[in-house]
Amino acid sequence: MIRAVITDIEGTTTSIAFVHDVLFPYAAAQLEPFVRARGGDPVVQATLAELGQASPAGDPVAVARDLMARDVKSTPLKRLQGWIWEAGYADGSLLADVYPDVAPQLRAWRDAGLTLAVYSSGSVHAQKLLFGHTRAGDLRALFTGWFDTTTGPKTEPASYARIATVLDVRPAEALFLSDATRELEAARGAGLQAVGISRGAEVPPGWLTSFAELQLEAAGSPER
Numbered sequence: 155m156i157r158a159v160i161t162d163i164e165g166t167t168t169s170i171a172f173v174h175d176v177l178f179p180y181a182a183a184q185l186e187p188f189v190r191a192r193g194g195d196p197v198v199q200a201t202l203a204e205l206g207q208a209s210p211a212g213d214p215v216a217v218a219r220d221l222m223a224r225d226v227k228s229t230p231l232k233r234l235q236g237w238i239w240e241a242g243y244a245d246g247s248l249l250a251d252v253y254p255d256v257a258p259q260l261r262a263w264r265d266a267g268l269t270l271a272v273y274s275s276g277s278v279h280a281q282k283l284l285f286g287h288t289r290a291g292d293l294r295a296l297f298t299g300w301f302d303t304t305t306g307p308k309t310e311p312a313s314y315a316r317i318a319t320v321l322d323v324r325p326a327e328a329l330f331l332s333d334a335t336r337e338l339e340a341a342r343g344a345g346l347q348a349v350g351i352s353r354g355a356e357v358p359p360g361w362l363t364s365f366a367e368l369q370l371e372a373a374g375s376p377e378r
């Protein structure tokens with residue numbers, strides 16, 4: 155019996171194109187205007203100083219640009235991108251894509267008493283921004299767990315074991331959904347159930363193309 159569903163974002167609930175062709179270019183384009191507008195804020199200043207340390211000229215914008223161009227995962231960069239996206243979602247410049255089957259199915263699972271969680275390599279801050287501003291509305295209340303790579307790499311079974319523990323379910327009672335084979339294998343390695351979701355033309359055997367195709371056994375009742 156499944157008591158918890160844990161979902162990946164990029165390529166699973168949300169198109170890879172939204173992340174790569176909308177979110178990342180938006181952060182790159184808004185970098186300079188953001189630093190001009192908010193660079194005096196002490197919290198932003200501290201992050202810019204952290205980035206600037208990596209450059210002989212001490213230019214945080216140049217460092218951020220270079221890290222973005224090389225797709226380097228850097229904590230201060232992620233923080234900076236998170237603030238830029240926050241401003242973009244807040245003023246309506248950004249609206250997150252979720253596939254049309256996602257919100258109705260998540261609601262149905264939630265109503266059936268399942269615990270829902272997100273596990274994505276994007277920061278928890280970015281995850282909440284995304285699900286807080288989707289074309290289907292604010293979906294944050296559907297999730298009780300938010301996990302990013304501070305829990306561990308997505309390709310290591312131990313990360314999934316930790317998530318099951320936090321969600322207070324046995325690994326076999328948790329189902330992980332992703333478009334990445336290595337992540338599915340890692341989840342299975344920890345004893346979780348895992349189903350591949352393909353949003354592209356190629357659908358590997360046993361994978362599904364929509365959350366709506368997933369028939370879950372009667373879920374645990376909310377009172378358990």
Ligand SMILES: [Mg+2]
Nearest residue numbers: 162164165333
């Ligand atoms: Mg993915």
